[in-house]
Amino acid sequence: MFVASTVCFLVFMYVTLVACSADREPECSRFHYEEQLLEKMVRMEFNVERIQQRLDSVSESCAKLDDSTRLTEEVKDQVGSVYTRWGRNTCPTGSSFIYDGFVVGSHYTHTGSGANYLCLSKEPRWANGSPTASDVGLIYGAEYETSSANILTHFHNNEVPCAACRSRGPTIMIPGRNICFEGWKLEYHGYLMTSYQSHAGSKEFICVDSEATVAEGSNPGNQDEALLFFVKAVCGSLKCPPYDGNKLITCAVCSQTK
Template identity: 90%
Template sequence: MFVASTVCFLVFMYVASVACRADREPECSRFHYEEQLLEKMVRMEFNVERIQQRLDSVSESCAKLDDSTRLTEEVKDQVGSVYTRWGQDTCPTGSSFIYDGFVAGSHFTHTGSGVNYLCLSKEPIWANGSPTASNVGIIHGSEYETDSANIWTHLHNNEVPCAVCKSRGPTMMIPGKNICYEGWKLEYHGYMMTSYHGHAGSKEFICVDSEATVAEGSNSGDQNGALLYFVKAVCGALKCPPYDGNELITCAVCSQTK
């Protein structure tokens, strides 16, 4: 009887122990799940902080890049290049206007004085005391000589305007083309002009705007001065083709963009 009672007691204790563990199992599993969830949340928060740090770093780099870009643009604005737009008294879009004036140079019959065309200011300022001299070089206004051409005949004998402009990059004049090369922006295009080949006074070649106008206060009277003629090629040492002795030489003024 005692043995049977003992066996029954042990069986009861074993069953109770198993039941207790079974009752506690869900509670232990919930705790473990919550612990894992908390751990994942901590890791996620840590990762978010790292991502935020990277974003802050990228934002800082972008800000520096923006500053660098602005600085580059400012440097371009400060450096740039100054050029003359012959035949117009305004500057192309994207270039800064400095001043406008009148094209001038030495008389077409004179062998002395300067050989270049100038853009004389419309607002001359004289030196104090009105100094003067008797032996001097002489400068004349410029006129279009276009009566023998099939274009610009309405400009013939009128005076020539000009504008001095500042581009955002280095500039060059390309004779023989009316477009720019890759990496260069067109400021304006037009025709090469210079003095007549039979005149005594030689002049430089300049690029006169294709939309040439007349100078302020101009008249069509034949006053002569520093004359401007179109330019043609002479075949021989200058190869035809690509050149053509019957065509007017074009030109383009370009500013560098790259």
């Protein structure tokens, strides 16, 4: 009887121990799972902080890049390039106006004085004391000489205006074209003009606007001083084609956009 009771007790204790072990196992597994979940959440929070730091760094770099780009544009706007618009007293859209005036040059019969045309301000300012001299170079107002042409004939003998303008980029005058090359913006186009071929005083070639006007206060009276004639090509060393000895040479003033 005692042995039977003992065996039954031992069996009971064994079953109880097994049952307790089975009951504790899920508790142990659940604790381990929660511990791992907490660890993952901590790691995730750490990674989020690192990502946020990187995002802040990228945002700061983008802001600096924006500031640099804006500064570059401001510097570009401040630098630009200055050119003369011959034949007009205003500047094209997109260019800044500096001043306007009258086209002048040396007399067409003189061999001395300057060889270039100037855009002389129409608002002169004189030095104190009115300094003067007797041996000097001379400048004269320029006139359109267009009576033999089939364009701008109504401007013949009228004085020529001009304007000093500033573009946002470098500028170039392209003779022989009335449009710009790729990457360049057209400021204005027109015709090459200079002094007459057999006149004593040689002048530079300038690009006179195709939509030219006359100078303020101009009159069609014949002064014959500094003169502007259209230009043609002479075939020979200059190949025809592509040039044509019967056509007026065009020109374009272009500013760089890239």
